[in-house]
Amino acid sequence: MNKEAVETYFPQLADIQQAAETISQVVEKTPLQQNIRYSKKYGANILLKREDLQRVRSYKIRGAFNKIASLSKTELGQGVVCASAGNHAQGVAFACSHLEVKGTIFMPVVTPKQKIDQTKMFGGNWVEVILEGDTFDDANKTAQWYCDQYGKTFVHPFNDEKIIEGQGTVGLEILQQSDKPIDYIFVPVGGGGLVSGLCGAFKALSPETKIIGVEPLGAPSMKRSMETGKLTELNEIDKFIDGAAVQKVGTLTYSICSNCLSEMVLVAEGKVCQTILDLYNRDAIVVEPAGALTIAVLDDFAEEIKGKNVVCIVSGSNNDITRTAEIKERALLYANLKHYFIVRFPQRPGALKEFVAEILGPNDDITHFEYSKKSSRENAPAVVGIELKSSDDLEPLIQRMKARHFFGDYLNDKPDLFQYLV
Numbered sequence: 001m002n003k004e005a006v007e008t009y010f011p012q013l014a015d016i017q018q019a020a021e022t023i024s025q026v027v028e029k030t031p032l033q034q035n036i037r038y039s040k041k042y043g044a045n046i047l048l049k050r051e052d053l054q055r056v057r058s059y060k061i062r063g064a065f066n067k068i069a070s071l072s073k074t075e076l077g078q079g080v081v082c083a084s085a086g087n088h089a090q091g092v093a094f095a096c097s098h099l100e101v102k103g104t105i106f107m108p109v110v111t112p113k114q115k116i117d118q119t120k121m122f123g124g125n126w127v128e129v130i131l132e133g134d135t136f137d138d139a140n141k142t143a144q145w146y147c148d149q150y151g152k153t154f155v156h157p158f159n160d161e162k163i164i165e166g167q168g169t170v171g172l173e174i175l176q177q178s179d180k181p182i183d184y185i186f187v188p189v190g191g192g193g194l195v196s197g198l199c200g201a202f203k204a205l206s207p208e209t210k211i212i213g214v215e216p217l218g219a220p221s222m223k224r225s226m227e228t229g230k231l232t233e234l235n236e237i238d239k240f241i242d243g244a245a246v247q248k249v250g251t252l253t254y255s256i257c258s259n260c261l262s263e264m265v266l267v268a269e270g271k272v273c274q275t276i277l278d279l280y281n282r283d284a285i286v287v288e289p290a291g292a293l294t295i296a297v298l299d300d301f302a303e304e305i306k307g308k309n310v311v312c313i314v315s316g317s318n319n320d321i322t323r324t325a326e327i328k329e330r331a332l333l334y335a336n337l338k339h340y341f342i343v344r345f346p347q348r349p350g351a352l353k354e355f356v357a358e359i360l361g362p363n364d365d366i367t368h369f370e371y372s373k374k375s376s377r378e379n380a381p382a383v384v385g386i387e388l389k390s391s392d393d394l395e396p397l398i399q400r401m402k403a404r405h406f407f408g409d410y411l412n413d414k415p416d417l418f419q420y421l422v
Contacts, residue, residue: 015165018165047178075153090318168197186214190244191250221246294313337391359397
C-alpha cells in the first residue's frame, strides 16, 4: 500500500456491508442490551453492545475472518501470521480452523494463560502459538520478520483495511438494533481498528452520533498521537489492560480517528478494575479489562449524557480468573483504601500487639506483612499492607504511627519503591 492510500483511506459503508455478508456464516449478532443499573445511575438510556458474548468472546473474529476470507488461494496456501495480546489471536485461530488455513500466532509472554489456551483450542491443529516479547509490539516485530522470512501473509490486528471493515460491522448491528437515534457511543481503543470501523458505519448512517474513544491511562498511544498531531510511539506502557495496551497505533487508524472522533479520553486502570468487579458482582457480567473501559469512563460524562441514548461497547470477556486478586488490589489502591507502609517495629516484647491494638483503627485490616528482624538495629522494618473501610481513615492512622514512632515510610506514592518491595 502506498503512502497516499494510507493517508486517504476511509472505510466505506458498502465495504462494511460486504464484510457483514462475508462474516455472517461465523459471527453472532450480539445483543444490544439496556443496563438498568447504569441507566438509573446516569439518568440516561445506557445500552451495552455485548461483544463479550461473541463466539470467541470478543469482536476480533469479525475483522480476522473478513481479512483471511479475502485472501487468494495462493496466499491461503502459504499460510498466515499474526501478532496479538489475545483476542485477535483467537479470531485468527478460529478463522484458520474454519477455513483450513495454516496459521502462526505470536503472543507476548505476559499474555494471560487463559487467552493462550483459548487460542490453541480455537485453532486446533491449524495453528502454532509462539510466545515472544513483553508487549504486543515486541511480538508484532517478530511476527512481521517471520512473514518476510517465510513468505506468509501478515494479518494485522488493526492497521488493515479488511480488518477495519470487519470490525465496522459492529456499528452496522448497533444501528439496526437501536430503535431510536444514538447520541453517544463509547468505544475501547487499543490499536484503533474497532473505532475506525465504527467511524465508517456511523459517519454514513448516523453522523450526529458523538463517537468517544477510550484508552487506558497507562497506554495513551492514540490520544498522545492526536495531541501531538503525528503518529507517536510510547516508550513505556502499563500492560495490565492487555487488550488495549499498544505502544503505537496504526497509520490507517490514526488518520481515521484524527478526523472522525468527537473526543479521545483516558480512564485509570484502577477505575477499570472496580468496574470489572461491579459488573461481575451486580450484573453477573464477566468482562476483561479492555471490555470495561467504556463503562468505567461514564462518570466523566455523567452530566453530559443525562437524558441521552448512549451505547457502550463491551468488547470482550476473555478474563483469567487468576487475575482476580490483582484486579481487586488495583481497585482498592485506586479508591484510596489499600495502603502500604514501611513500619519500624521497636525490638521489644509486645510491639506487634501494640501496633494491632492501639495503632490500627477498629475497621482497619492487615492484608500484607513481610517482617525481617535485624538484631543489630534499634528498629526492625516490615512492609505492611493495610486495607481501610474509608479513605478518611488514612491520615489519622499515619498520625498514630508517627506519634508512637512506628512510621517508617509511605509506599503508595513511591512507585519505584512500591514495585520493588510489594
